[in-house]
Amino acid sequence: MGFMIGRLMARGDVSWCAVNFTRATLLCLLLAAPLLHGADVGLAGLFPGKALLTINGGAPRIVALGVKTDEGVKVLSIEGETATLEVDGKKRVLRVGQNVASQSSGSGPATVVLTADSGGHFLATGSINGKTVRFIVDTGASLISLGASDARRLGIDSSKGQPGIANTANGQTMVLRVKLDTVRVGEIVMNNVDAIVHQNDLPIALLGMSFLNRMEMQRDGDTMTLKKRY
Numbered sequence: 684m685g686f687m688i689g690r691l692m693a694r695g696d697v698s699w700c701a702v703n704f705t706r707a708t709l710l711c712l713l714l715a716a717p718l719l720h721g722a723d724v725g726l727a728g729l730f731p732g733k734a735l736l737t738i739n740g741g742a743p744r745i746v747a748l749g750v751k752t753d754e755g756v757k758v759l760s761i762e763g764e765t766a767t768l769e770v771d772g773k774k775r776v777l778r779v780g781q782n783v784a785s786q787s788s789g790s791g792p793a794t795v796v797l798t799a800d801s802g803g804h805f806l807a808t809g810s811i812n813g814k815t816v817r818f819i820v821d822t823g824a825s826l827i828s829l830g831a832s833d834a835r836r837l838g839i840d841s842s843k844g845q846p847g848i849a850n851t852a853n854g855q856t857m858v859l860r861v862k863l864d865t866v867r868v869g870e871i872v873m874n875n876v877d878a879i880v881h882q883n884d885l886p887i888a889l890l891g892m893s894f895l896n897r898m899e900m901q902r903d904g905d906t907m908t909l910k911k912r913y
Contacts, residue, residue: 723798724756724770725782725808727815734758734766735815737782737808743815779815781869782808792911795869799905807890809868811837816888818868820907822900824891827863827878833888834880839863841880849879857882866894871911873897 727743728735735743738754751757757769768775797805797820805820811829814837821828834841844859858879866876868890877893899910 723782724768724775724777726766726768726777726779727808727817728779729761729764729766732761734761734768736768737817779810793870793872794911795871795909797907797909799907803905805907806887807868809866809890811866811888812839812864814838818890819887820895821889821891822895824889826860826891826893827866827876828858828885828889828891829878829880830885830888831880831882832884834861839880844880847879849881868894868909871898871909873911 723739725737726734727737730745732748733745734748736746736752736756736758737743738752738756744752746752746756746758748758748761751769755769755771759767759769759774761767765776765778768777795807797807799805807818807820809816809818811827816833816837829837829839831841839861841859841861844861847858847860848855849858858881860877860879863876863878864874866873873894878891895909897912899908899912901908901910
């Protein structure tokens with residue numbers, strides 16, 4: 684049986700809803716280029732002798748082993764799913780989906796620190812089912828939300844999902860509710876996370892409350908700290 688959003692939600696017939704996009708939100712996501720403070724470097728992927736990096740919120744770029752970027756980031760070595768980088772004169776060992784602000788302290792709950800871009804959005808490079816995804820934190824989204832092309836790239840068979848309807852800037856659209864095996868942001872890993880897949884593409888994946896409600900969230904100015912609760 685499918686589900687409806689909005690009117691049914693008001694009656695309490697469903698326990699979740701998809702994000703309600705506004706035109707202003709979509710415009711910001713499409714046009715605002717991320718501008719992070721300081722040297723924020725994320726490891727988006729690995730290739731033989733090369734690393735796929737996001738630097739200061741920019742688009743992912745391939746950086747060869749031993750090459751230093753204009754921002755002063757150098758790939759020192761690559762081993763398995765990790766790369767050793769030189770960032771701001773310091774060595775940083777990153778796993779795919781991790782950035783320099785989300786390294787584990789080695790004790791206590793896994794923690795991620797995110798920095799807002801110039802538009803106030805909190806962005807993160809993570810992974811779903813082991814494949815790299817660029818997220819925007821959205822506490823107004825009940826579930827992680829993915830566009831159709833992202834779902835295909837991630838190997839998600841949404842045809843087996845539960846059908847429903849979501850409200851968007853262009854009206855109602857069909858979506859499919861699915862279960863994600865793993866979602867990783869930095870050192871935080873969650874299993875069996877609910878998500879929805881839209882029939883159309885989205886400008887960026889939404890990191891919704893099906894992931895965030897398992898976190899302690901603390902915002903301090905332009906930084907947000909996520910700490911895994913369970």
